[in-house]
Amino acid sequence: MQAILSFLTEIFSQPAFLMGLIAFVGLVALRSPGNKLLTGTLKPILGYLMLSAGAGVIVANLNPLGGIIEAGFNIRGVIPNNEAIVSVAQKMLGVGNHEYFAVRLYFQPDYRPLYQV
Structure with a gap:
């Protein structure tokens, strides 16, 4: 049982x-x-993996640029880049948040009638 949970x-x-x-659950519901199940499930998986790889x-590539600018112009700062922030946030926050949102979605009073059949 522990192996299955792991x-x-x-x-x-x-x-x-x-x-x-x-995506798979949504396509099954439809x-x-x-x-369509196969392609509709693989597209989000591959798209997310490509987005993460690109970020x-x-x-x-931008990390060395910060050091060069710092040394060359004697200034300190950060390079604003949304993709970099998303990548760091996904690495830091990606694990464990889905359980919180799934439980909150189920127990939130506004959404409860959707689950009662």
Whole structure:
């Protein structure tokens, strides 16, 4: 039982797989055909992975630039870049937040009638 819980925790702690699971559940609810289930699930997973990889490349390339500017112009500061901030936030906050939002969505009084059949 512990191995199953550990496996599920590893899967759900990856934001890309969680987005794919949400897309899959939505497509199943819409009763989409099998080919749409496959492509509709893989697209968010691959899109998120590509976005994360691109943000990582930008962050890796901008870090040395900060040192060069600091040494060359004798100034201190940061390079504002939304993708870099998103990448850092995803690495810091990506694990564990989905449980909080799922529980809050279920127990929030405004959304409770949606789950009662």
